[in-house]
Amino acid sequence: MKNLLNIEPILAFTGLIVVFSVVFVLFIVIVVIGIFNGLVGLRNRVKNAYAQIDVQLKRRYDLIPNLVETAKGYMAHEKETLEAVINARNQAVSAASTASKDPTSAGAIADLAGADGALTGALGKLMVVMEAYPDLKANENMMQVQEELTSTENRVAFSRQAYNDAVMSYNNKREMFPSNIVAGMFGFNFAQSWELDDEAARDVPKVSF
Amino acid sequence: MNFYEHQDRARKRTKVIVLLFIVAVIIIMGVIVVPVGLASEWNGGAIAIASVCCLLIVGISTLVKLGQLNDGGRVVAEMLGGTELQTSGRNKAEQKVKNIVEEMAIASGMPVPSIFIIEDNSINAFAAGWTPSDAVIGVTRGCIEQLNRDELQGVIAHEFSHISHGDMRINIRLIGVIFGIMAIGITGWIFARYIGPIILRSSSRSRSKEGAGGAGIGLAVIVFGLFLVICGSVGTFFGRLIQAAVSRQREFLADASAVQYTRNPNGIGSALRKIGGIPQQSSFSKDGGQCNHMFFSQAVRSLFASHPPTTERVARVEGIDVASLPAPTRVESGGVSENISGFSSTSVAQGVQEASGIQEEYVARAKLAINNISPAIKEALHNSWSARLVMYSLLINKGDPKQHKLLTNLLSNQEFVELKNLLPLVKKEDRASRLPMIDLAAPALKQMSNEQQVAFAKTLTTLVNSDHVYSRFEWVLVSVIKKHLANKNVRADSKKANKTLARCSKEINVVLSALAYSGADSGDLASGAHGHAWRVTGLKEMTMVQVNDCTMESMQKSLCALQSLRFVEKQKFLQACESCVENDGNVTVAEAETIRGIGDMLDCPIPMFGATPNMSPQ
Structure with missing residues (x-):
């Protein structure tokens, strides 16, 4: 009996240590799992938001050869402008296919944003040049393609906004304490929002006579 | 039984889960407490400590998991690595599944659920969510590519039956509970695999007297971890048992309902045969464990199958004897090894009487109704940018100058132009197509970010208030759309x-x-x-x-x-x-x-x- 009584305080002490360590470890583990899953969810949301843009971009890139083909018949002297559009389009297509493989890679999105901006610029130039060809502007097919192109661009812009919102909530979670520790441990990379390159997108080329 | 009775029953069934859960936790505690008691010569303090730890592990992890699943079906689908099907379907298989889901949803009067594709070549599907409004349907790539339209329709009907029978909500609860029960094993594994070895390594580096003590502690931690892992396997055992007990009968019922919805036993029957005949290793086994019961066929093989054996399911669906079926080319899952005759054998006819919800002719009529909507509008409804505009057009009274002015302020130029194109088309539609249009728009509208959804809801309200007449249709449109979008209020609904x-x-x-x-x-x-x-x-x-x-x-x-x-x-x-x-x-x-x-x-x-x-x- 006496022996047991002597052991009891030691048992109680080691028991306390066991409880504290188990509860502490458990608490940390559960918090980490929770944060980890939260990050995975947000990253998947970014991917799904990108898929929305991707569908519209593909549609846009598919329309461009049609546009150029129609334009060719009217403006044989503007070979350079047309070629610039086709080149920009091809570069954008390859950037998009890289980006769709891993939409959370910051570099790929930045490249795509750049390539798409360049395409927008080249298209803008083509539109300005087209002003000199009233027949082309009145062409039925041309009008239809242009209409579809504008509509697609609006959709791209809208899904881009949804994508940027998703990226922002992912990046916020990634950078805030304590989730930033988990993000660092498991390699949750910074996601790139799709910034419009102001210069490229809004620089309407001047017409020189 | 009809939809309403099923819903009430599903809610009662949750109580059964809770009961099983409590029993399982008591048994696991017994498994942990008895050795602790023996080691400490039945010291009250030690036993109390062990039980408190055990309860804390199970309790906290169940709550955390349920908290995560609060956002509904979308989260489950994303957890399983699903990618949302993009609405302008890029290939024929995707278009096929999209059409089938739309028809089935319109027929049942549900908002169209979002579809998630899991890139996996096995044939499988699941439905997840709390209510029909936040339900999602997940299908594997193999499912949409290897099954023909009839088979796929059978599978989708099976999943819709899970939605309308309230099974999804049981399933989500099950995920939480099972995670909780399995958490003890996971904790033990972390002790044995990571924390123990870390202590060992750091103590071997120091090489001092303390180091020797550290090694002792490290070993003790590893042993302790392994002990927890063994206890955890008891938890896993019970987790699977609960999964199996709750979900098997539901699967038969869902199969029977699928036959009723499609009035075509061959569809789901031959889908099941394909699964039984071509057993494939699925690659989503890592996370699948907690979610076994959600799938169309078992995702992870285990002794306690969450699904009845496929042969049995085929036999019931096609109304033939199990013995007359050829043996599957390979043993399909652990389930086959079990005693097949052990089940209470309800025939399909009985199942159909029990099931209710979608009638086959509703599906046919829904198909017609969808076909009646003009292709331009359908296309617009499948994209969040233009789906909003269709919803606005439903609220616009033609030739109202006040609304016109309001819209020029609210919308961007391009939106206004597109709205002008859509408006006459929308107005030409049959009045009866207005609600289906709202339901078809649901997946696209859900794709908007939170900020976009808020702006959208604001514009809707402004439009409704613009004419100072709050019509019944306006009420229906606004409340239905808000219900579809209210992901954050799911808790209140459940x-x-x-x-x-x-x-x-x-x-x-x-x-x-x-x-x-x-x-x-x-x-x-x-x-x-x-x-x-x-x-x-x-x-x-x-x-x-x-x-x-x-x-x-x-x-x-x-x-x-x-x-x-x-x-x-x-x-x-x-x-x-x-x-x-x-x-x-x-x-x-x-x-x-x-x-x-x-x-x-x-x-x-x-x-x-x-x-x-x-x-x-x-």
Whole structure:
């Protein structure tokens, strides 16, 4: 009996240590799992938001050869402008296919944003040049393609906004304490929002006579 | 059994899960406490400590997991690595599954669920969510590519049956509970695999006296971890047992319903044969463990199958003897090794009587209704940018200068141009296509970010308020859309459904009075309809609410309160609403729409055809 009584305080002490360590470890583990899953969810949301843009971009890139083909018949002297559009389009297509493989890679999105901006610029130039060809502007097919192109661009812009919102909530979670520790441990990379390159997108080329 | 009884039953079943869960936790505690007791010569303190730790592990992890799943089906689908199907389907297989899901949803009066594709070559599918509004359907790539249209339709019908029988909500609870039970093993594994070795390594580096002690502690931690892992395997055992107990019968019922919805036993039968004949390793086994019971066929093989053996399912669906089926080319899952005759064998005919919800002719009519909508609008509904514009056009009165001015301020130039293109098309549509249009837009609208959804809701409200007339259709449109988008309010919707009609008579009176006033030309007719509706409920009639008190706000508030009715009581209430509007002998499209809107608010999908809330087959 006496022996047991002597052991009891030691048992109680080691028991306390066991409880504290188990509860502490458990608490940390559960918090980490929770944060980890939260990050995975947000990253998947970014991917799904990108898929929305991707569908519209593909549609846009598919329309461009049609546009150029129609334009060719009217403006044989503007070979350079047309070629610039086709080149920009091809570069954008390859950037998009890289980006769709891993939409959370910051570099790929930045490249795509750049390539798409360049395409927008080249298209803008083509539109300005087209002003000199009233027949082309009145062409039925041309009008239809242009209409579809504008509509697609609006959709791209809208899904881009949804994508940027998703990226922002992912990046916020990634950078805030304590989730930033988990993000660092498991390699949750910074996601790139799709910034419009102001210069490229809004620089309407001047017409020189 | 009909939809309403199934919903109530599903909620009761949750109690069974809780009971099984408690039993499992007690047994696991026993497994942990007995060795601890032996080692400590039954010291009360040590035993208490061990039990508290055990309870904490299970309790906290269950709560954390359930908290995560709070956001509904989308989260589950994303957890399993699903990618949302992009609405302008890029290939034929994707278009096929999209069409089937749309037809089935319109037929059942549900918003179209978002579809998630899991890149995996095995054939599998699942449905997840709390209510029909936040439900998602997941299919594997193999499922949409290897199955033909009939087979795929059978599989999708099976998943819709899980939605309309309330199985999804049981499933989500199960995920939480099973994770909790398995957490002990996971904790043990972390102790044995990571923490112990870390202590060992750091102590071997120091090489001092303390180091030797550290090594001892490290080893003790590893042993302790392994002990927990062994206890955890008991937890895993019970987790699987609960999974199996709860989900097997539901699978038979869902198979039977799939036959009823499609009236084609060959579809689901041959899908099951394909699964049975071509066993494939699925690659999503890592996370699949907690979610086994959600899938169409078992995702991870285990001794306690969450699904009945495929041969048995085929036999029941096609109405033939199990023995007459050729043996599967390979043993399909652990389930086959079990005693097949151990199941209570209900025939399909029996299952069909039990099941209800979507009728096969509804699916055919839904297909027609979808085909009637012009392709340009359908295309627009599949994209969030233009789907918004279609919703706006539904609210616009043609030639209203005030709205015109309002819209020029609210919309960007391009949006305004597109709206102008869409408006005449939308106005040309049949009145009866208006609700299907809203339901078809659901997946696209859900793809908007939170910020975009807020802006969208704001514009809708502005449009509704612009003409100072709050029409019934406007109420239906706004409340249905808000219900579809309200992901964050899911918690409020999943609250208990246990009230009786008698306890909500005030709220019922508001809704019935409003319906009576809006449907009748004179006060007498209105009070006649009101009285008639009350007689249907079987309760004591209340005096009608004053016309001026029947505002849309009071109706909205009452319906929110009515959400907590038991489902069987909801059915009675909806029947009362119905008899209220048909008291004058005819049900207008606007009235049918209102009933649909009320059903939507109460999480009761009402098939649009016949618009009757009584959905039992006879």
